[in-house]
Amino acid sequence: MARDFQLPGRSPVISTNGMAATSQPLASLAAIDVLRAGGNAVDAAVTACAVLCVVEPHMTGIGGDCFVQLKKPGKPAWGYNGSGRCAQKGTIDALRGQGLKEIGTSIHAVTVPGALEAWDATLKAHGTYSLDRALAPAIKYAEEGFPLTARSAFDWARFETRMKDDPGLRRHYMPGGRMAKEGDVIRLQALGQSFKTVAAKGIKAFYEGEIAQDIVDTIKPRGALLTMEDFAAHKGEVVTPIATNYRGLDLSELPPNGQGLTALVMLNILENFDMKALDALGPERFHLQLEAARIGYAVRDTHIGEPKTMTMDVGKLLDKAWAKKLAAKIDPKKRVPLPRAPTPGNETVYLTVVDKDRMAVSFINTLYSNFGLGICTEKTGISLTNRGSSFLLEEGHPNSYGHGTRPMHTIIPALAMRNDRVAYALGVMGAHYQPMGHVQIVLNLIDYGMDVQQAIEAPRVFFVGEDSACERGIPAATLEGLRQRGHNVTVPEVPWGGAQIINIDWDRGVLIAGSESRKDGCALGY
Template sequence: MNRDFQLSGRSPVIAINGMAATSHPLATLAAVDILRDGGTAADAAVAAVAALCVVEPANTGIGGDCYTLISKPGKPVWGYNGSGRSGANASYQPLRDQGVREIGDSVHSVTVPGAIDAWEQTLKAHGRFGFDRVLRAAIQYAESGFPVAQRVALDWQRHVGKLAACRGAAKHYLFNGMAPKEGDVIRFPALAETLKTIALKGAKGFYEGAVGAEMAATVAARGSFLKDEDFANHRGNTVVPISTEYRGVDLIEIPPNGQGLTALVMLNILENFDLKSLDPMGPERFHLVLEAARIGYAVRDTHLSDADHMRTPVAALTDKAWGKKLASLIDMNKRSELPAALTPGSNTVYISVVDRDRNAVSLINSLYSGFGAGICTERSGVLLTNRGACFTLAPDHPNTFGPAKRPMHTIIPALAMKNGRCEMSFGVMGGHYQPMGHVQILLNMLEYGMDVQQAIDCPRLFWENDRVAVETSIPQRTMDGLRARGHNIVLRDLPWGGAQTVKIDWDRGVLIGGSEPRNDGCALGY
């Protein structure tokens, strides 16, 4: 689609040697500096995510989790699951005995943070530099200060009450009891020292020693099952990615406990419809995608868990024939009632980087909710994830809270491959919205010919409970058409998700980047 230069918007970024796209300009610059210094896409991605853990503290942190997908020409895609686990002694029964029916925002939502291990393993497997080099920008921002960006300031303000409830969080992340304003210069001296420890000692300096002991003591004091050894023993693992083919393109995702299979199920449903004939901004297109998503997410909520606890194989859930049966549940004229269980026979940062050798890194890092659990260590300044809120306390479910277990996880990096080569590294931040975001971006490009920036800019919608929350840019006629089909339409205060994309044009030898206008960031190449 040709861009109308009389309308607001921005062009894709085009470069030759390397490119990064992140949700904050300082993080994008940190990545490009690494690429220009001879680092790989993996080095640049870790540098960017570390910077984001400083400059976007509501969305991510070193106390969170991380997933990575890396494509190298001629090599199988490498995946790493950097999500943490519950304590070895965790059990749902004591909580149910107390009358608790969901983990919610309790201390039991804190799981061992997996990000630092994932960064280290990514560098060891695919990098040229060590922590001492790639953490340099993050340490500088934390120690010398950084200016607060516009969207960062908005997100910070929304969580003042949460931060004020924890002495450590209030100490490090509030200033005279308030959130900083756009343009304020902020420093995190304690976090800087913790990052220096990681730069010197590696992941061991985070999970063991004073930092690891403080994380364990901080949550133990609140009644957590987590102990020192749960932090010291943490290890992520390499994984074989999962995929499905849609219109000649393979969508690559991290396997469970990640929710990437949700996007694959959705695409397997949608390939049975002629989307190209539908208006990309019309009610028919959005109704169809909403219905496919409702089915895909129902599959997720029924089956998805830690891989060691999955009861139905991923291959069965992503089977094309089953996808066709699921497609038959959709009525193009109305919102359908779905079966209770479908069985076959938020807040995150995302980084996309491609280097001169066309190594592509798709990496996502998250605290889950804004500022995670709102629990922060007092000396080391580490905000802890609340990813365990994604566990269920239902006694007979694969995702039930239990010992040394990973919860169902929302963060999902993605790659689009064609004929064995990486066509695009991309991801969409936004908690549970992410599979919907992956599908919408792919449809925008493959069915409607949008470029990477147009595909990101396009209006979005998703549901919250029984309501479909739409962005204000959705046309009125589309909202009316969705209401006529039985959808309860409401306008959303905040936009849905945050995407970053780098596309590889192999024929012309260029990289084409797009970045989310709903955040502060940018794509930048050289």
């Protein structure tokens, strides 16, 4: 689809040697610096992610989790699940005994952070850099400072109360009690020192040493059940990705406890409709996409959780015949009653890097909500994840809380392949929105012929409870068409998600990237 250069927009970034696409220019530049210095895509991805933990600290951090998917030419896709666990001694009865009906914003939402261990494991398995070398640019920005961007300033202002209410956030992000503004230079000395400690002593300093102790000392007085033993026992997991084929494209996702399966189920459903024949911005397309999402998320909320507790086999959930039966539940002319989805969030970072050898890395790191649970350690400057809020206090459910299990996870790095070669490395941050984001991008690329930047910039829809929340770029006629089909149309408070895509054009030997204009997205190549 050719771009009209008289209209506002971006063109894709094209290069030959290497490419990085992240949500922040400083992180993209750090990744390119690594590639130009001889590092590979894994080295660049970990370096860029560490920088994002400093320059977008509300979106991600070492107090959160990390999932990775990568592929080298001629090799199978490789995945790493870096999600943390709840307390080994945690039980549903214990939480109910505290009067909880759900974990919500309680201190039990904090799980053991898995990010640093995942970075270290991925570097050791596929990188050439040591962890200390990869952390160096992040340390520099933490100590010397970085300017706050317009989008980050917007996000911080939305959560001013959360920042004021926590002593750690107030100390590190509101010096003098003042909210930072766009263009202010931010220095995060305590976080920088934590990075330096890990660089000097390795990840044991985080999981068994003074940093873990500071985290436990911060959360224990608030009633947390996590202990030093829980931190010391943490280890991520190498996983085998799962995939489905959509009109000749193999979309590869990480298996549960992640929600990548949800995107695959949705694509299997939509394959039963002639999506290409529909207007890319028309009500018919978005109605089908919303209905497929409502079914796909119902499948997720019923069946996905810790693999050892799941009763439904992943292969059965990906069965095309079953998807055809699910598709039959959709009425193209009207919205039908189906289960609801949780309210999405936008607090994660996604990045992708491809190097000169065409190793493609799809990388995502998260605190879950803005600044996680809203608790930042005063000594070490680490914001703590609230990923445990995804758990259910329901015995026998695949996503039930307790005994050191991992919650259903929303972060899903993807690769899309043709003939066993990566065509696209892609991802969309945005918590529960992510499967919908993957599906929207795949449809935009495959059914509607958009380039990678157009596929990102096209307006988005999602559903929140009984509402169909449509970005302001959706045409008025489409909104009316959705209303006629029974949708309660609303406008989301903030845009849906944040995407990055790198397309490998094997025939021409070039890399083509798109980056999110809803964020401070930046794709760079050389």
